[in-house]
Amino acid sequence: MPTPNAPRVLVVILNWNAPADTLACLQSLRASDYRNQHILVIDNGSTDDSLAVLSREEGIDLLANPENLGFTGGCNLGLQAAARYEADYVWLLNNDTQVASDCLSELVRAAQADHRIGLLSPVLYHRGSDSIQHGGSRYHLDPPTIEETADLSTARRWQNETPEQLVLWGTALLIPRATLERVGLLDARLFAYSEDTDYSIRCGLAGLRKCMVDRARVWHSWNNGVRKPYYYYYTTRNDLLMWRRHVSLATYLRVAFWNYRRTVRVLARLQDQPEHRQACMLGFWDGLAQRTGIYTPGRRAPRALQAMFRNAAR
Template sequence: MSFPRVAIIILNWNGWKDTLECLESVYQIKYPEYDVIVIDNNSEDISIEKIEDYCAGKIKVDSTFFNYQDKNPIKIFKYTNTEVENTKLPQMDNINSINSQEKLTLIKNDKNYGFAWGNNIGIKHALKNLDIEYVLLLNNDTVVDKDFLTELVDVAKNNDNVGFVGPKVYIYNDKNTLQVAGGAKVDLKYGEVDEIAYHQLDEGQFDHFLEPDYIGGTCILCSREVIEKIGMLDPTYFMYWEDADWCFRGRKHGYKSVYAFKSKIWHKYGASSDTPFKMYYFTRNRIYFVKKNNTRREFLRFSIFILAVTLSKSICQLIFKRDLKMSYAYLKGFFNGIILSDNSTDIKV
C-alpha cells in the first residue's frame, strides 16, 4: 500500500512524563511516513528540557505497553509560535530526508492558547512547511498501538467523503475497557453528548463500521483537503466542544466522521474533579455549539432549557455547597455563551 505522509500533533502543557510515554509509543509504530510536532503551550515546568533530553537519548521511558527501544538521537527542529506563523523556515527543506523516527519539531508557544488554537499552530505549520496529506491530533496522555495510524489512514483513504477518523480508545488503567468507540452522538435539542461504548468491556461488540456525529479530540485524523476547505479548530472554544464543532462543520460540507475499529490507543482518562474554570468553559461552549449548529427557533427553546439548568446548578452550588466561585462560573458561562458570535470564518488556513 502507499503511505500518505501524516503530521502527528501532540499538545503539551506541564505534562512531560505523559508526553514522553506518548512519544516513545509513536516512534515505535509501523507506519513509515510521519512527522511528529510537539506544541508546548507555555509550560511552567521543565517540559522543554525533558523532551530535549529524551530526544538526546538521556531518558529511557518505562511503560507497561512497550519496551523502550534504543535509537539514534532524534533531531529537534525547535521554533517559537511566532517563527512558524510569520516566517518561512529554511530548515524544513532538509526534514524530508530524515527518517520519521529520527526527527521531531518542537514549537514553544508564548502563552497557553488552549486546545483549539494550540493545535491550530501545529496544523498551520504542517500545511505550510511540510509535504503532508493528513493531520493527526493526538492527546499527550495516550499510548498508541503499533498499527493505529495504518488503520486510521486505511479507513480515510478507502471510504468516500470521509472528513474525520477516530480509533477505538481504551482506558489506560483498565486496558480492556473502552472509553469510547471513535466518538459520540449529539442531541442538539438539549446540547447533550452520548459517547459510544462509554466504559464498556470490549468483547468485540463494536468491531464494525460506525459513523458518530463527531470524533473525540483525544485522537482525530483529518486530511489536508478537508482542513483547507472547512478551516481549523474554532479557537473561541479554548477547551471543550471544539472537536464536535470541527466535525459538525465538516458534515455541513458533506464530510463524514468515521470510526476505525482496528485502530487502538489507550488514554489516561479519569473522572477529574470539577473546577470553576472547567465549568465555565463547558457551560459556555455547550451553548455556543448549539447556537452555531441549530436553527434560531430551536436555539431559543434550548436557551430556556439551559437557563433553567444553569440556575438550578448555580443555586445548588451556592446554598448546599457554599461555593460562590462555582456558582458564578455557571452563570458567567451561560451569559457569555448566549452573546458569543460565530468565528468560524476566521479560521481558514
C-alpha cells in the same frame, strides 16, 4: 524508513505543564509500525520545566508558544503546519494517550479506502484496561442533541445509518488535508472543550463522513477527580457558543433554556465549591453574550443572574 508512497502524517501533540505525559505518549509513538510520520510537539505556554525536558527529545520538532492559546489555538498551529510538512493527514493526539503500534496504520488504511471520509478516530480505551472510554457519538440538529455510547455495536450502527452525523472526540483525531482545505481550522473562539463536536458538525454539514475505526486503539487517561473551575466555565459557555453557530435563533433559545436547567443541576452538585459555582454561572452568562476567549479567574456573573440561579435551586 517510510514505506514508499505511504501517505505522510503529521502527528501534533499539545503539551501544557505535563512533560511526563508527553514523554510517555512519544514512547508509544516510537513503537508505531507506521513510518511515514513526523512528530510536532507544541508547548502551549507551559510554566514548568516542559521546554527543558522536551528540547532533549530526538526525532521531534518542538514549537514553543509564549502563551497558552488553548486547545483550539495550539492545535490550529499544528493544522496550519500541514502544508509546510507536505502532510496528507494531520493526527491530533492528546499528550495523555498511548497508542497501539498498529493504530496509525489502521487509521490511514481506513482513510485511504474511502475518500468520502473527512474525519477518523480510533476507539478510546481507559488507560491500562480493555474498558472502552468512548465508542462514538452522533448529533442531531432538531432538537439539538448529542448521543454518546461506549458500545461498539451501537457505534457501528450509527456509522452505517448516519455517517455524516457522527461526532468524534478530538483525543486522537485523524484529519485529511483535504478536510482542512474544505472545512478550515478548529473554532479558536472556544479555547477548549466542544471544539471537536463543532468540527464534527461542520464536516457533516459539508457532506463529509466520519469513521470510528474499531481496529485502531488508543488508551487515554481519564480524570475522575475534582474538576478545575475553568472546566465548568468552558463546558457551559461553549455549549451555547457552539449551538448558536449551527441552529436558528428560535432553536437556540430552546438550547439556552436547556443549558440553564442543566446549569442549575450542576450548581446543586457544587454547593461546597464556590469558585466552581462562580465559573459555571459566568460560563452561562458569557455564552449568552457570545463572549469568547480565555477564562479569567475572579470574574463574576451579574448579581441578578446569580440570584436567579439561587432562587431556582430552592
